[in-house]
Amino acid sequence: MTTPVLELRNVNKSFGPIDVLHDISLKVHAGEVLCLLGDNGAGKSTLIKTLAGVHKQTSGQILMDGEELMFERPKDAADRGISTVHQFGGTFPLMSIGRSFFVGVEPVIKWGPFSFFDRKTANETAVKAVREFGITRIDDGDRLIGGLSGGERQALAIARAVHFGARVLILDEPTAALGVKEAAHVLRIVFEARKRGLAIIFITHQVMHAMTVGDHFAVLIRGALAADFRKGEKTREEITDLMAGGEAMAELESEIESYAQSDSETSSAAQ
Ligand SMILES: Nc1ncnc2c1ncn2[C@@H]1O[C@H](COP(=O)(O)OP(=O)(O)O)[C@@H](O)[C@H]1O
Ligand SMILES: [Mg+2]
Structure with a gap:
């Protein structure tokens, strides 16, 4: 078996006296979707925040390509290619598609001592990136994020992560607030990202959505792994x-x- 892109070994997380995660060991491989299932309060968000450098585990190890990771801040995880997409795409409604795609990494045109945000390049790059994921309805980078559907926002956020070289994609309930058609659309994009070799952690409590794209499933109950199985086993x-x-x-x-x-x-x- 190949080395997993991401591995958790006996990870525990407490907040003061409150133990939230108990001895979690998991592996995620390239080109594989790990579905993290569990009821409200099970510890799913705490687990992914630990992977994203927001929380530091109390004990245990997190490894990438077999090498232990030490995160001090979320940027450290992002720099290693661990990208988290939140439920609503995590973008700003009043920002244009092109702008939001390049938040923090704006392409600039230099003119003497001045530099300008290169709107044309940003727009073209963003539109091209989402089109590669089969979203042809997004054709104008000047459109505002607020005008996109929930599914389109998710698509944009996933395309953005892939464009900037994410290797691990963490999706926190990406289909929870969506209608059936929109959810199917997002699931297709997850499948596309999987095809490109990303290691994906897909958090959901919709079993049907998980079964559509999952290769591997982990069920969290009260912070502990209650089950860990592969597609077709249950x-x-x-x-x-x-x-x-x-x-x-x-x-x-x-x-x-x-x-x-x-x-x-x-x-x-x-x-
Ligand atoms: N910063 C925190 N301080 C104390 N307890 C927390 C903190 N964050 C989460 N918890 C607790 O951890 C448990 C798991 O929460 P969470 O990870 O958000 O679950 P889920 O995402 O599965 O719904 C809950 O009981 C929650 O109250
Ligand atoms: Mg949560």
């Missing part, structure tokens, strides 16, 4: 059950049953 029902933590699901079912029962009692009493 059914949709088994994954849903796992995420709900088994007993929670059984509890819900019996609750629904008792509601149904009292409902039928009331209606028969009324007759």
Whole structure:
């Protein structure tokens, strides 16, 4: 087996007395999508913030290409090609597509002692980058981010990360707020990024979305890895059950049953 692009070895994270992540070990390879599943509060965001240099792990190691990483700040992770795309694309509604694509890395034209933001180059580069991902509806770099759909924003953010050489792409619930068609679109883009050899960590609690693009699945429950399996090893029902933590699901079912029962009692009493 090849060396994973990213590996976590026995990672723990506490905030003061609160233990949030317990002994997490995971590997992500190039050209592979790891789906990180788990209910609200399971520790998904804490895990990816640790990978992105926002938090420092309390103990354990994070390795890239087999070499241990030491992040002091988010920029260190970004410099190593670890790119996080947040739910809403993380961009500013009043900024143009071209501008937002180059935030922090603006192409400039120099004229004597002056330099200008090279709008034409920025626009052309941004539009070309998203088109390579099959988004042909974005054809004008001067358009504002606020006018794009949720799916288009995600596409733009992913295309941007790939353009600037990301090797690890972390997607935090990219399809959560989207309609079916838009979600399918984003999933296609995730697939495209996978084809280009990125190592992808896809966070979701929508099992169907995970099953569409995932090669490898990890389920977090209360900060611990409850399951770690590959495509085809579990059914949709088994994954849903796992995420709900088994007993929670059984509890819900019996609750629904008792509601149904009292409902039928009331209606028969009324007759
Ligand atoms: N900075 C923090 N300080 C203390 N507790 C935190 C902090 N960040 C997250 N937590 C706790 O860690 C747990 C996991 O949160 P989070 O990683 O956001 O879960 P998820 O993204 O899976 O919903 C929660 O109980 C949350 O309250
Ligand atoms: Mg979260």
